Amino acid sequence: MKKVDRLYFSELIRLFIIFTLGSVFIFIFVNFFERLGFFISNEARPIDIFLFYFYQIPYLINLLAPFAFLISIFFLFQQSVYNREVLVLKISGCDIRGTMAKILAFSLILSVLIFLCEEYLSYPGLQRSTMVRKVNIEKNEYYFYYPSVSDFSFMNGDTLFYFSRLNARERQGRGVVIMVFDTNTPRVRIDADSCLIINNDFELFGVIERHIGPERDSIVFFERKLLQGMVSPFEVLKRKTEIEQMSSRQLYQVISYKRRTKLLYKEELVELLYRFSFPLTIFVFTFFSLPMALSIKARGKAFAFGTALVLSFLLWALIQFFKVSGQAGKLSAPFAAFMPLFISLLVGVFPWMKLRL
Numbered sequence: 001m002k003k004v005d006r007l008y009f010s011e012l013i014r015l016f017i018i019f020t021l022g023s024v025f026i027f028i029f030v031n032f033f034e035r036l037g038f039f040i041s042n043e044a045r046p047i048d049i050f051l052f053y054f055y056q057i058p059y060l061i062n063l064l065a066p067f068a069f070l071i072s073i074f075f076l077f078q079q080s081v082y083n084r085e086v087l088v089l090k091i092s093g094c095d096i097r098g099t100m101a102k103i104l105a106f107s108l109i110l111s112v113l114i115f116l117c118e119e120y121l122s123y124p125g126l127q128r129s130t131m132v133r134k135v136n137i138e139k140n141e142y143y144f145y146y147p148s149v150s151d152f153s154f155m156n157g158d159t160l161f162y163f164s165r166l167n168a169r170e171r172q173g174r175g176v177v178i179m180v181f182d183t184n185t186p187r188v189r190i191d192a193d194s195c196l197i198i199n200n201d202f203e204l205f206g207v208i209e210r211h212i213g214p215e216r217d218s219i220v221f222f223e224r225k226l227l228q229g230m231v232s233p234f235e236v237l238k239r240k241t242e243i244e245q246m247s248s249r250q251l252y253q254v255i256s257y258k259r260r261t262k263l264l265y266k267e268e269l270v271e272l273l274y275r276f277s278f279p280l281t282i283f284v285f286t287f288f289s290l291p292m293a294l295s296i297k298a299r300g301k302a303f304a305f306g307t308a309l310v311l312s313f314l315l316w317a318l319i320q321f322f323k324v325s326g327q328a329g330k331l332s333a334p335f336a337a338f339m340p341l342f343i344s345l346l347v348g349v350f351p352w353m354k355l356r357l
Contacts, residue, residue: 062117
């Protein structure tokens, strides 16, 4: 790597670290004072408050990294134009386009690293942070965060459990459906009006049990039926994670089970594809901002920082608009996840066409 490239890369990395950590600090600082009343009312210990925010740091870094990198790119090259460094490099015969190509390659590598960090640090950390909040700060049993849920289902092995209503405090369920599958084919279906759940035992009331065979089905009615050694839905609720906090592996498992049981999974699919599209925003934002930073007439640090900030907000709004539209079913999942990147790449082509180096 040439000396000019090393200088640009070292300055770019320095700015990227400063803007990323600065953004994380500002977010935590503001959020802490917003939640201060919540912490005081729950008599939260300082160590729990520290852990609550500490576990969020990898997630916040991943969330803010694309925008911090865009600001760093814009800030660095706008200042190079403002200080006439780019003009000096052009006169000296330096390959500025080569430097830009290396930065693009670096942004692609950074996108891969962000994805790996997201998968193995960010979302597991976010789940731990939620656990600290619910258990240590709110001082509730984890599943009592969901004291009553509707349309709750889960898969255990080849058995699907569904409850139209589930009450954790009373240990009761209503509208119970239990289906046993054999290589994706339902073999046994149990419907019950209600149930009482004690540990891993289900006491079912108003039961209809169907045995589904290749040639003949059979139906048996019970006023009461006891199933022992089941999986308690309350244990599943303890481990219940919102899809916004799931890693891509967890989302894939949920989608596989919902596809297998013919349940809707559009929201989870959008979130899964978003896990792959969002890290790529670093590369896309770099492609978008590099030629623009070198083409716009520089007017100082404040102008560079302000322009980059406005671009960041616009791109963030674009990403969120498509994501929410996809989760609401207005757009297909691949379109919702990747269309903002395509639009940014398309818009970024024009500055590249007008760039004169």
